[in-house]
Amino acid sequence: MCDTTFFGDKLVQAVKEGKVSEDMINDAAIRIVRTLLAFKKAPDPQTYPRKIIACLDHIALAKKAAQKAMTLIKNEKGVLPFAKDKAKTIVILGKLGNVENIGDHGSSRVFPHYVVTPLAGVTKLLPNAEVIYYDGKDTERAKKIAKEADAVIIVAGYNHSDEGEFIAASEEFNTALGGDRKDSLGLHKNEIDLIKAAGPVNSNTAVVLIGGNMILIDEWKDSVPAILLAYYPGMEGGTVIAETLFGENNPGGKLPFVIVKKESDLPKVDWNAEEISYEYYHGFQKLEKEGVTPSVPYGFGLSYTGFDISAPSFEVKDSKVIAKATVRNTGKCAGDEVVQFYVGFSKSKVDRPIKSLRGFKRISLGVGESKTVEIVCPVEKLAWFNQDHWEVEKMSYEGFIGSSSADVDLLKGSFTV
Template identity: 55%
Template sequence: MRAFGGNLFAGVCINLPYNPGWGRSQETYGEETYQIGQMGAALVRGVQDEDVMACVKHFAFNQMENARFKVSVTCDQRTEKEVFLPHFKDCLDAGAASVMSSYNRYNGVHCGHNRYLLRQVLKDEWDFDGFVMSDFCWGVKDTVEAANGGQDMEMLWTQHFGPKLVKAVEDGFVPMEYIDEAALRIIRTILAFDKDHKEYDMSVVACPEHIAVAKEAAEKSITLLKNEGVLPLCKEKTKKLALIGKLANEAVIGDHGSSWVRPPYVVTPKEGLEKYNQNCQVEWNDGSDLESAKKLAAEADAVVFVVGYTHDDEGEYVSAEENTNYTGSVGGDRKFSLGLHEDEIQLLKEVGPVNPKSTAVLIGGNTIMMTPWYDSVNSVIMAYYPGMEGGTALAEILYGDVNPSGKLPYVVPVSEKDLPQVDWEATDQYYEYYHGYTRLEKKGIKPLLPYGFGLSYTNFAFSDVSAQKQEDQVLVSVKVKNTGDRDGDEVVQVYVGFENSAVDRPVKQLRGFKRVSLKAGEEKQVEIPVSLEKLKWYDPVCREWKLENMEYTIYTGSSSANEDLITTSIQL
């Protein structure tokens, strides 16, 4: 950012996908409030350690893309405080310099001039001392309401501030003290980051160190979801590899909206596999002709399908209907289905069973329904949008040079009906308390794949879990052993159960996690702190957070599924 001459990074997107069809899910970290907050806070610290202001967005309740300019969101107080706002506070507690308001309305009021959100919650309750900026282009609708509501800066060009704001002050509609406050917040923050800031030149952009980080990010995030003895592939025995699907030969790295990145190159799956094993004939087929795909699959030693989405299917959406300054439309919500395209489903169902060594690699930013074709292939990998080195990382994982260690940041249900339903073109939308894995667990519905799930080429065992109260936290300790014959990473997850609660609460919620590297046969004692603040519930009658005096169940393991967890308990 500094190399390009910038001083602010407006890329800390931490909106929570109420339904995974939200087009910009790929920009955030998953469905779990706690996880989003921890990952977002880490990004804030990393950005600001380089003397760049981090802007957290979109505040708040921005979980619908196509209707974002018109929808008004409502929810009850507990849902607001416990589900949709905590991750924003986590990022502010990490020191975020700026907050971007969202386009949508909350309780009928535009978030860009919502006094309750911007002044009462953000600046008063949370003591935020940075500045608020509007969402870019059309984020402010009214001069007086925005200034009085707590908006500090209109982006990207002046439509309602500037001369209109001067006149509003002169006419007595906006107090001068609000202008002084906004100016102070902006100038104070900019100066704090501008003084003696680090200097970089353009040579650091896509330098070898950054390329290595891009590759590492892909390696650690790609998630193995199913493996019936197919993976890893044997380099010596795989002489002919069938690579099927149009996305296998395309540079697909995500949205073409405001989060669009333009690296100097992108390694496609085809390029990555060809380079990795040069003694293997990688034959690509786009999958449009099922008979030719079947013939290729039957002749190959193994088959890899690459299917999923591109920026045309999901991403930021701007419609010409809303703004005459824009003449096209891209991305948007997955309004009609969370599944693959029909031709890809047919491809997997008909060609997958042809070869006993078949792997489906999924490209996309959130939950992709798998039920229709899941049994037609022998292994499944979620690659997400793996970035510029994605093809390299994918090849290394398929062949076992890298042991997969990613975990699903969302649940994959058997049916879309198990998830909260959203009218993607609505003008009014009510958000319920439960969504994602907490909804399925509360209803007793078993998912196809649980939240936090991800396989490895080795195995891990958990034992001797304990929990002790230490001042303002519970310290969870557990032994983790690599019981297999390969080195690997495990993401140790801690969930807290509230079955003894006097109020309606989730069955359990993620409240801690840590990545641990273990050599084959190695065992480590892992400690994960759980903040007592994260165990409280919000009492809307008393308008305060409360820690219940009761016994809490502590679950520790490799996913949210009960069979992957061991338990202990603690009285608080």
């Protein structure tokens, strides 16, 4: 690592004192040298002059990544997208609404030439509208401002100090104090208070969540009709958030994790423990094993259009499991759907998950358009580890295909290996 706080001279001293063997150091050094030699033997065929950094192609790619990631997890009565022609006064609430927030300030930190904030994105998209920003410290003031607006956007969530790689403040490395979430898996109390206060006073309100992990929503989700998860959307994040809220980008992202109703649905973390053991199952598979219903299921994500998935089929051919279904756009605008293929193991002789994700495919469909989606999974991906080898059970498996891990979003079939 670039920072030798925990090693460096201390590691040299540990070797001298016999606490760390020279063989261990040699093994570690060999791994590094082996990697360097491997890259030297197969150099990158392309050169990257400094002038192309943040060029137009790079900016377009950053924007595309953010567009594809936007995940709509609530949209009551179709409040989103906001109507651009009716949005004369727009209110943006929350301290993260005007912050250049791209996540970690540790080893994964990047330094783009600029970062578009949500406030800047909305202001640029709607130059003729009055865009009012308030950090939300005074909830009564926030309520008053929100009540008179045509659209309200509450930006809440995390930054590097909440969930970044833990790193102490250092002038030498130009870093600020960062760390993991330790107090709660939900929003900060002041953000929850802001949403509960300002959300109900205006029916055209959406919460935009910023963060790189699951965020509990049950404490406040009934206070607003719409929730958009933007993750850490990068340098063009504010642009894409604005375009998504006002209908120029149709969200098609899906949750890469399950959102639980309460923290007790997940294993507890003891931050002071020197050792912690967890059981085998985690995430949505743990919840399914325990019969716990999540707040929002794994793989879930709404769109501004609708999709119908039908005609599921599952077959095994040439050592591959092939899942198919027909997807039709039933709404009034083009959009993307992510079709997901899960496999169930109820006939297994050993303890297996209720089901596991074994493939997915994102497709784009115009209004009224239909496509047959085919998802292929190698049979070997159905194996379990039996003592010293991987074993594929010869049995009947359940096949599930649909738009999320929830039973209501899946069509069921079976196949035999």
